[in-house]
Amino acid sequence: MPPRDRMRNRAYNSGVDEKRYLASLARAFGGAGVAPAIPPAAPVPLGAGEEVPTAYGPCLALVSAHPARLAFPDRSLSTEAVAQAFSLLFGIGPVREGGLRAAGARTFADLAAHPRYGPQARGWLSALARGDLALLHDGISRRFSPSHDLLLHLLAFADREDLVFLDIETLGLSSLPAFLIGIGRLNGDGIEVRQYLARTLGEEPAILSALREELPPQPIVISYNGKAYDWNHLRGRCAYHGLGPLPEPVHLDLLFFARRRWGGELHDCSLGAVERAVLGVERELDVPGEYVPALYENYLRTGSAASLLPVIAHNREDVLTLTRLLSVLLDRVTRPG
Amino acid sequence: MERLISGQDVVVATGPSSGKTLAMALPIVAALAEDPTATALLLYPMKALAQDQLGKWTELARALGVEGRVDVYDGDTPSHRRPRLRAEGQILLTNPYALHQYLEWHHRWAPFFKGVRYVVVDEGHWYRGVFGSGVALLMRRLGRVLARYGADPTYAVASATTGDASLLGERLLGRPVAVVDRDGSPQGARTWWAWDPDLDPERSPFVQAVDLCRFLVRQGSQTLAFLPSRRMAEALAQAVKERLPEGATPDSGSSSAVASYRAGYRPEERRELERGLREGTLRLVASTCALELGVDVGGLDAVVLVGYPGSVASVRQQAGRAGRSGRDALVVYLPQENPLDRYFLRRPRELAEGKVEVPVLNPRHKELAVRHLLCAAAEFPLRRDELPLLGAEEEDATSLEKAGLLAAIPNGWSYAGRVRPAEAVSLNALTARQVQILVAGEVLETWDEHRARREAFPGAVFLHQGEAFRVRSLDLEPGIAVAEPSTDGLTTKALTLEEARIERAPSGAASDLGLGTVSIRETIPAYKVLDRGRVVDVRPLDLPPVEFTSEGVWLTWGRDGSTSRSGSQYRDLTLATPSPGGLHGAEHALVALVPLIALCEPGDVGGVSSVHHPDTGRPTVLVYDAFPGGIGIAPLLYARVRDWVARTVDLLSSCPCQEGCPRCVLSPRCGSGNQPMDKGAAWALLAAWLAAHDG
Secondary structure, eight states, rough: OOTTHHHHHHHOSSSHHHHHHHHHHHHTTTOOOOOSOOOOOOOOOOOOEEEETTOOOOOOEEEEEOOOOOOOHHHHHHHHHTTOGGSTTTOOHHHHHHHHHHTOOHHHHTTTTOOOOOOOOHHHHHOOOOOHHHHHHOOOHHOEEEETTHHGGGGGGGGGGGGEEEEEEEESSSOEEEEEEEEEETTTEEEEEEEEEEESSSHHHHHHHHHHSSSOOOOOEEEEEEEHHHHHHHHHHHHHHTTOOOOOOEEHHHHHHHHHHHHTTTTTSSSHHHHHIIIOOOSOOOOOOOGGGHHHHHHHHHHHHHHHHHHHHHHHHHHHHHHHHHHHEEEEEEEEO | HHHHHHTEEEEEEOOTTTTTTHHHHHHHHHHHOOOTEEEEEOOSSSSSHHHHHHHHHHHHHHHHHHOOOEEEETEEETTTGGGHHHHEEEEEEEEEHHHHGGGGGTTHHHHHHEEEEEEEOOOGGGGOOOHHHHHHHHHHHHHHHHHTTTOOOOEEEEESOOOOOHHHHHHHHOOOEEEEEEEEEEOOEEEEEEEEEEGGSSSSSSHHHHHHHHHHHTTTOOOEOOOSSHHHHHHHHHHHHHTTTOOOOOTTOGGEEEEETTTTHHHHHHHHHHHHHTTTTOEEEEOOOGSSSSSOOOSSSSEEEEEOSSSSHHHHHHHHTBBBBOOOOOEEEESSSSHHHHHHHHHOOOOOOOOSEEOOOOOOOHHHHHHHHHHHHHHHOOOOOTTTTGGGHHHHHHHHHTSSSSSETTTTTEOOOSSSSHOOOOOTTTOOOEEEETTTTTTEEEEEEHHHHHHTTTTOOOEEETTTEEEEEEEEEEEEEEEEOOOSSSEEEEEEEEEEOOOOOOOOOOTTTEEEEEEEEEEEEEEEEEEEEEEEEEEEEEOOOEEEEEEEEEEOOTTSSSSEEEEEEGGGGOOOOHHHHHHHHHHHHHTTTHHHHSSSOGGGEEEEEEEOOOOTSSSSEEEEESSSTOOOOHHHHHTTTTHHHHHHHHHHOOOOSSSOOOTTTTTTTTTTTTOOHHHHHHHHHHHHHHHHHHH
């Protein structure tokens, strides 16, 4: 273009305005943003917790004990229930099952000598006798839906210490950081809830590592939508940080059982809805899940736990609700008939 | 082939149908047949191409006894088939857009990624400009993820003939590569004609193109014509049809033996056309540039290029359709009215044998690098020592930490944003903010905001795969432009007023030449409406100016028109004072010929001229890269400045006009109506500059 005097009159900012640029990036990627110039008057402290050292640095563990009433199924009744499920055997459908029953077969024991089904039936009997939980779980999952009552019966073969009630809080769906891992473990007549908190996002590897150290070698994970979400997410985050794979758990996702049991009456099978309708629990001042990331970010930005404490309470309640819900679900399978 | 077997990264850059695919595929497939745990990842620039090529790979894999699966894995792959493909796939074909999303899920890809022994990037010449730079960064991310799974693959890039294949390979892959450019395909002689439409002023160039094609068909030559738009392609096919007799012998051509072709055809339609061309039932196909890519039509007797397709690389690709399998063939070049087209009319030899442009891509682009750094951080935590690999520095990471997008962890950072970066980063966009172009409620294209502000003003007509669309409205806040198909055949051109300030220039450079950071301010005061190239209206616009920082190259002169150096034989060639008209003309001509040097579109650069530029204090012509941050054009111009200026001088001295015309110094985009303008002075200034620079 030809020379123009206006060019001389214009003053330009030199280079890119860094603050504006960072702000636009933060907008596009949803970053927490820069800390405000004025911190809040009195930062709320996090509260009592113990610092846990891990191979990936320290994180905070918030520990609380709660009563829990959980009646596990009786082993012989559950063995009986599994041994009667003929359709667990490959090649047996409703018609064939009817035929076998008409011929007087009642349990796998009656099929042990059957020319065609004998080997399978003997395999099942031996797994039941050994109480081989992983094998039984695998076999049942292969043939039945993940909400089948037989899966609950499996708890009869479980070591109570292997149960891990799990709920996590993250910055969002799909492969974003997790910052709080809540797990409940049964002990004596109660439950201990341990919540591993990343006080900065830099502590995420530490909370994952703490979880891995806490997990028994063959965990039985109890979750709500944890197959699709919590466990999957943790698996992804461990891979992200290069922590190596998590153990392959026996996983009872209570969402499936809740849908099967109450889905007809409740249109919404979210944990909150089921909790209200089934357990009659009405939480005071609960945090809606969609606000969780923003609250944590507020904590990161301000250093004040005021916004984080409700999230921690929410997570702890979720873990406890899992135990109550499991108890209701077990009531039916433990009651004979 | 031996190189691939020995694990050396290669770029295979040869003409079309030279057996590139086979040359690469054979050693790869053979290696995978021997080792069932080894896998290969094949990248095609588009989904359709991957589908096209799947058959060839499957066939070869079966012939050589590959045990694993060979399949396409992309956004169209049904989700129930995905786990199995990841677990059992041995050769997977995908595209960069999909891979960009998958890298974050690497743990699900572990079985495949662990085994990757070969990564093939086909149609490598496609990876240029913004897209190419984005893909180059994606390749670095891929390499990093694969390394974490213990894979250290051999890379093979297949490309059409390109200016500097090793540079392309190195920029794209971030590692040195060997170049294979020996063309082993059998070829007959190719005769090139440059057709000057001026010799017959009675008939328009388009009518001459129609008559030429008709002549060729009646001669019995199977002909392929390339045209700049779908509309022109269809018009040509129609006009030729009307002038051909019905029911004539197939060899002399009948109306049913004429067809047009464009992008967006269904695969069956494409196969039909390919078959028609191969079997000889089709005698003339008028096509957009869509036929340049991945379509197997066999060899033709003649190729007619109506208008310069924008690069010598494209010319070679299109001309390569003529005369395969050893038969002689004809290539005709018929220029349109602009400096580039005219430049080649006088130098057809350059089309046939001259240097091919170097594709520009800039993986060091700061903003792009930062965004891909975030993607990489979401794939695996960033280690400090990985920053250089991704074109970033420690200070980039710390400012991202400040913005809350990275969190410090021991010896590095993890991603801390709330949005999946792969979702927020588009491989096609330079700026983070994007504008979706909606047609009938559906997204036709996504542009970055910068491009939208320059090209999607209300009223603008743009081409999408050769089809015209008109923008009805542009709303930057939600980032939406609404457009509709345009059938009236009108096109538009924005007029642009540019200002440029030099921000940073490396010191110690020659004072008559500079390269550095520039701030640009572009205003679009109005746009022209054109009907078949003729201006029918100029409509004013009221848009805020577009401001950005980029890279520029500038030429300066001394006050008396000489340059700073002395001792040249041309010292007498001074002018009283470099005039505004002379500098303006030099700027236009230089800008017009940038695509000869760097593979880019004419609108990808802008220019400014001034008798007294405030930052050089001298008469100056400045040419800048119109992409914020610069996409690599300016450094290339700087490196090849002699060639660039010499060709511009050549253009000015050979153009027969007296006062300047659209074929040399008049620019249709000039916001000040090409005033003032002095062609003679422009030539003298550039010639003097060249002489002094050489001296």
